[in-house]
Amino acid sequence: MPELNKGMVVLTSTERVRFGERAAQSLKAEAEMMDNKRVFLIASDSLVKNTDEIAQIEAALGERHAGTFSGVQPHVPRTDVMAATEQARDAGADLIVSVGGGSVTDCAKIVPVMLKHDIRNADDMEPYHITVDDAGAMVLPQFDAQDIRTICVPTTLSGGEFNPLSGSTDPVSKHKQGYQERVMAPVSLVLDPAMTVHTPEWLWLSTGVRALDHAIETLQSLHSNDFSDGQAMSALKLLIEGLPRAKADPGDLDARMKCQMGVWQSMLPIIAGVPMGASHAIGHVLGGLCDVPHGYTSCVMSPFVLRWNESVNDHRQATIRDAFGQPNTSASELVDNFIASLGMPRSLSAVDVTEDRFQQVAEYTMDDIWGKTNPRPISEPADVMQILELAK
Structure with a gap:
């Protein structure tokens, strides 16, 4: 008899995936269900400037909308993470929502960790990213999990919204570095195909x-x-x-x-x-x-x-x-x-x-x-x- 394939399947902290409904309605329902009162959006710059999609979400959230940040650059420079973190901190955010592609998603997943640990300088992100040892094994830094959760509304197909891993680029070394902690996975996701026609x-x-x-x-x-x-x-x-x-x-x-x-x-x-x-x-x-x-x-x-x-x-x-x-x-x-x-x-x-x-x-x-x-x-x-x- 052949030897059994042994292993372990790891699950994330994501609890729900909503699909086929417009994002504004889904996000309103999520905020009401979790009783979030300070919802901070990190949104695609093109969606903000060229469509009314973000305005519709802001209107649906009403008084629960605490602010919107846009302009995350490709490959998520650390400086953009810091800029978004600062605005989310000033807004008193209790929920972070990403609406956009992979870079927007990655940024939104890292921001709650930065808020939790009161990181205010891009250089201070250094202890939080994954490294690789000489044997090629990932070395995961240990830090306290975030208090604020994330919801992701993806508009591309890169898939980062589904996992607890995010990337941000060190502008000095040009390395895109990984950040991972189980609760970095979004608490829920919204798959709105109508939103993607703008992509x-x-x-x-x-x-x-x-x-x-x-x-x-x-x-x-x-x-x-x-x-x-x-x-x-x-x-x-x-x-x-x-x-x-x-x-x-x-x-x-x-x-x-x-x-x-x-x-x-x-x-x-x-x-x-x-x-x-x-x-x-x-x-x-x-x-x-x-x-x-x-x-x-x-x-x-x-x-x-x-x-x-x-x-x-x-x-x-x-x-x-x-x-x-x-x-x-x-x-x-x-x-x-x-x-x-x-x-x-x-x-x-x-x-x-x-x-x-x-x-x-x-x-x-x-x-x-x-x-x-x-x-x-x-x-x-x-x-x-x-x-x-x-x-x-």
Whole structure:
């Protein structure tokens, strides 16, 4: 009898996910249910300036609305976290709500920790982020959990709203660093597909590929399990259907909801403890160091990581081929063709990462939280360089 696969599935502190209802109504119901009286919004700048969505939420909250912060920059510079924290502190916030993409979400999840520990300077964030030891294991700093909770209303498909992990970039080192504590996961989420019609097509589709990459890195991992594989397979199928439909008809709210459900399922394995691989590790570095948009990092890395890993995990990649319904075509080719069909960039040069940056990217990847959890072992920067050469 084969040895049983042993492990543990970790759950988050998220209690509810509301879906299919307009965000303003859902947030009003949440604030009333939890009796929050000082709701502070961290919102997408484009939603504030170009739509009435944020104004509708503010109106629905009424006297419970304590203030709105906007203008979080991509990859969440520490200075933006501090600016949002200062305004939330001045507003006497008792609930933080994010409305926007991944950077807005990450910022909103870190702010309550900064409030709890009265952090007022960007340099003082240093003791709170995750580090990596020489063996590649994550070292989680220990600190008291926040008192104020977060609700997330995502408008992209990057998926960070579902987990207790957030990222912020140190403006000096250009490292995008992770922050994690169980209660950093939002107490609830609101999936409003109608809100996402304002999201630029390139951003919606590229972050959808990011979600696809969550599922792909789960299915090719040697540390997954039947629970996580099932979630990832379902996520992959929903995204394979939903993304092309949303591209063909941006008003197809059912397709957008399928994508949102796909993101949710793609995140469950990560939350459960399945480590991601080289696509995510290199992607974090490309974002913080080279300013590549979050979704684009997966567009230009996922197929090439699959190709580089194939010699050690072809049996695992078979599930990816099955999801695309083409078991006799390589997973790397299928994923590459799918990303191309969405009109997304397909190489590092296409996102302005030139070969003179490769060595620094490779070295930084070794310090990433998933730099050493790839199916095909990465033991030195030269291994990363091989992948970057494939993707150039």
